[in-house]
Amino acid sequence: MSYLKSAALAERGFVILDGYDQSADPMEWHELTFVDWKSSGDTRFAPLASAKGEIEVDGFWNHTPPRTDKDGVWIDSQVEKAPRLTARAKEPGVNVGRCRVIELQPNHYADALYNLHQDDNNRLNPDGTGWIVRAFFNLTDDPDSCLILREDRFNPAGEIRIPLPAGAQVIVDTQRFWHAVWQKGPEPRYCLITSWESGPMLDSYIAKYHGTTENTDIPLDQTVIDEAQALVHRRLSERSAALTAPADLED
Numbered sequence: 001m002s003y004l005k006s007a008a009l010a011e012r013g014f015v016i017l018d019g020y021d022q023s024a025d026p027m028e029w030h031e032l033t034f035v036d037w038k039s040s041g042d043t044r045f046a047p048l049a050s051a052k053g054e055i056e057v058d059g060f061w062n063h064t065p066p067r068t069d070k071d072g073v074w075i076d077s078q079v080e081k082a083p084r085l086t087a088r089a090k091e092p093g094v095n096v097g098r099c100r101v102i103e104l105q106p107n108h109y110a111d112a113l114y115n116l117h118q119d120d121n122n123r124l125n126p127d128g129t130g131w132i133v134r135a136f137f138n139l140t141d142d143p144d145s146c147l148i149l150r151e152d153r154f155n156p157a158g159e160i161r162i163p164l165p166a167g168a169q170v171i172v173d174t175q176r177f178w179h180a181v182w183q184k185g186p187e188p189r190y191c192l193i194t195s196w197e198s199g200p201m202l203d204s205y206i207a208k209y210h211g212t213t214e215n216t217d218i219p220l221d222q223t224v225i226d227e228a229q230a231l232v233h234r235r236l237s238e239r240s241a242a243l244t245a246p247a248d249l250e251d
């Protein structure tokens, strides 16, 4: 057995859908209740669906009983405030796990590289069912910011930098890619992030919105990349030195 994966995502691990007309929508995310949750950078989250329908954003595997990132429970008080965001998350008709709006404060390219991580969406996902992927719907207009994707955490070759204007819609296999967002600011970025189960219904949705792997990267000078890469290595080695230092050295 193996997981059911989307053919549209198999080639490059991500797919970009038609842009959404975000300008026609009310800014529902400003009405939501956010909780502090440090993820990749200085972040807060407003869950629409969580493990048990409570306003918290922990992985479903950290609950009792632990389970994979499926069968998210919609949070009535949040859904009432964000009916359009909820409708967008439900539109494909597939199983939804975690669904939340992320708020990300501005950062630097080197911060984003430092924050690169792989998700663990498919922990406890039963073999033979659909592979869990993530939808990113950018809500604020951040055309100079980007979602960074890397197959190899420390190798900038082949880095993908997907621009994030308002209404950008991207589906990513976030367990395959190292990923993080570079938010240039000056305002925070808001994005609806939803865990979806792959399968024929998701494939139909991707086809309906003309999913493509064609992407024009945010341009970036090689010198900037090299300097940021060096800075990240330095920060990581400083952190590991701090973690292995004897406790009495911290006085």
Ligand SMILES: [Fe+2]
Pocket (backbone or CB within 6 Å): 117, 118, 119, 174, 179
């Ligand atoms: Fe992630």
